[in-house]
Amino acid sequence: MLCDGPSPRRRPRWTALALGGVLLGLSACTATPEPLPAPDPRFHVDTGEFHGPPVPPIVPDPVPPPPEPEPVAAARANLPATQRGLVASLMTVGVRDYDDALFALEQGAGGIFIGSWTDPALLTGADRNIAALRQAVGRPFAVTIDAEGGRVVRQPDIFGHLPAPRTMAETMSPEQVRALAFELGVKLELAGVTVDFAPVLDTTGEPAGAAIGDRSFSPDPERAAQYASAFAAGLRDAGITPVFKHFPGHGRATGDSHYDQVLTPGVDQLRELDLRPYGPVLDSAPGAVMVGHMIVPGLGEEGLPATLNPAVYDLLRSGDYPGGKPFDGVIYTDDLSGMEAVSSRMNAPQAVLAALLAGADVALWISTDDLVAAVDAVDRAVTDGLFPFEQLEASALRVQVQNLGPLPG
Template sequence: MALSDLPLSVLCGQIIVGGFSGIDLPPRFATALREGRRGGAILFRRNLPDLAAAHRIASALVDAAGPEHPPFIAVDQEGGRVARLHAPFPKLTPMRVLGTIGDTDLVRRAGRAVGEELLALGFNLDFAPVLDVDSNPDNPIIGDRAFSHEPARVAACAVAFAEGLESAGVLSCGKHFPGHGDTSVDSHVDLPIIHHDRARLDAVELPPFRAAAAAGIATMMTAHIVVTSIDPSVPATMSRAVCTDLLRGDLGFRGVLFSDDLEMAAVAARYPIETSAVASIEAGCDALLVCSDEDLQDRAHEALVRAAERDPRFRARVEEAVTRSLEARRRMPPRPVPAEKLASIIGGAEGRAVLEEIASRALAAREGA
């Protein structure tokens, strides 16, 4: 069925990627996925007490979505302090350690090792790598999640990690556009404001995103920040000047653009979900994260449907977004292995070898410093 023939409820539903509580797929979320009113799910530690539970819930999501609209099944598995899966899943070091080592082949192998094990569990999207440059020691949210304070090293390492993930069949996601590295405010709590001019952005914040776009990274994620030199009026997630003119027009990004979680205070404290959902799609986002509240997911969905009903241009924007999203999901669908094969894949020899090499190389780098 062509996208133009889909019911609006399904068309707009494919934009919403939601989260939920509990270690089992809630019937309400399963129904929404089955009816096409969700495009996928993001899972957190609250959903993933062990690897058997992760595999079970991912398999249930695949079954509920069906083959026509394979879902995004996403997780934040960066390494370091941002990792949702427990041992024996590989415990990767913070990206700063990989950046310090500086061996892009090793970084690529690390990405592939993580990707192979994510794919076995049933994930097809990892919200990694971080493309932010670690340029502010007072940053409360990025820090060692970034590969380096050097833009060129961030670019090289992040592209390598993304290539590793995607070579394993897992979509990567470069975040947080247009750069969350030089903030002193956590956007989960409040709205950071960046005052850098375009020359500074071109020198520091944008090079990793430009490199990732040129390399064909599958997806990117916006930052809930205001960059006054580009658009002082709204957060980047809701800004066409940022999401379309800069990211697609200037940097040449062709993949799927995710909003960061629309429940974060930087946006949610200022805009109702109906406003932020519609504005983010108008700006150029292709998929919206609503990471906890199923009522808010429904409200966002209803707002998208109403906007598409009254405005043909908005419906066309939705169709463009869903075309990108479905192409990515069909290219790399979630494919959980049979449960009895998990033990032979998770924590396997190849992944252990990569982790051991990283540890050895990191120790040598520290001793040589």
């Protein structure tokens, strides 16, 4: 009735309320209906199914990766520009004097090692010293040394005589050991040294004359970890990078790897004792790690020294031992040319390539004699696809991070 309008025979009495209702009704009757959506051509009415190409999924915009930490970004910007330069940066060699060191660095070596045979003038001279090398080369490089205390301190006339680690742990508090290591670190830093291959994390109760003996802080892994952490903290306080050794444990190995093959207890026994200091130390004390030349039964290829054994590096990187965590710091080899445990098997260039392929970041040996040949061998292996370029670059980046400055402690 409302849609047909009022009858013409009589005039309705409109009230305000009625008028509003009429207008609303008229609006409803005259509004244009919303058009129905077009049917999806893929829908079949008869079967009630969709046919045709699937609707592509909505792909969110890619999330950019987080920015690299500042030390890593700075290290990446300072990587050598060539493949050969990256290869050479993974090598640290012992040097005789200024000229020998300059030769090594001009070949691109990432570091030099100060031995007992090195001319002291390289550390104490007014010129032709470490500072002069840095100016001549114009890039960061590591200057490394063995300074543990006791019978292992290279250049003791410069850096002094320290108690053996075992004596430190028996006669000093951890705070006193940290202060002693800081004093040593200050002397090292003033001479231009940046990396100390110490402290020893081996656990042993052997007599002082054995390969490790009193170089170990304690046969107890918790006490060894406590004092090694204190020594490492003192070095870092002075700006020196500590290197924990000898992974995965030399303390109970038979013999001395300087003179012969050495054998540790089986890997399960290492997990029970020798590996236990590494978990708490590497979790709380930034630094690098040195792998020794011990043969570890049950870990990787039988009879293969740890420095050449990929299973050893995998163990360290994964942290797959009691208290362990994945380790992404620099891994050094022990000396690859002057120790019979390796040199009786292969020459230095062969050992360098084998160690880097196995997972080392830095190949260490005590002479520049084979440096060019070693760089040639590794560079050729990268070109031939034997040594993955990604592995080379990752190691070079770790080395560069360390060379640009010590890790905060």
